[in-house]
Amino acid sequence: MKLELLNESAIQQQVTALxxxxxEGTELVKEFRFTSYLAGIEFVRRVAVLAxxxxxxxxxxVGWRKVTVxxxxxxxxxxTRLDFAxxxxxxxAEAPPSNLN
Incomplete structure (x- = not known):
């Protein structure tokens, strides 16, 4: 099933909630910052599972104490709606699990 592109109005409405x-162009972008390099790597692992x-x-x-998605x-x-979901x-997933303190 092919996903439909969102129009500009729908994109702005969705991004406001995030x-x-x-x-940026045809991409949804965010830079996440962390207190350590390994915290960023753990975040990447959690993102990979969700993906x-x-x-x-x-x-x-992946950079030093930051990850750009x-x-x-x-x-x-x-x-599409899938990107915003x-x-x-x-x-x-940004907050580290409590067992990683």
Whole structure:
């Protein structure tokens, strides 16, 4: 099933509900910052699990104490509801699990 691209109005409405996320061209982007490099790596692991579950895989750029997430539905040529659904789940995964203190 092919996902439909969202129009500009729908994109703006969706991005407003996702603090820190912004639209750059045909991508939804957010930079996450961490207190250590390994905390960022653990976040990437959690994002990878979510991506596999949704079968929707973001581009991840790992740096020192930061991870940039870039979402786009490449098969549709831009942003779809799937990008915003995954962005919401990624934002929820930002906080480290309590057993990683």
């Amino acid at each position: 603090p820190g996320w912004q639209v 596999e579950e949704m079968n929707h895989h973001p581009d991840l750029i 870039r979402l786009s539905t490449h098969s549709a040529g831009g942003l 995954l962005a919401g789940q990624i934002s929820a």
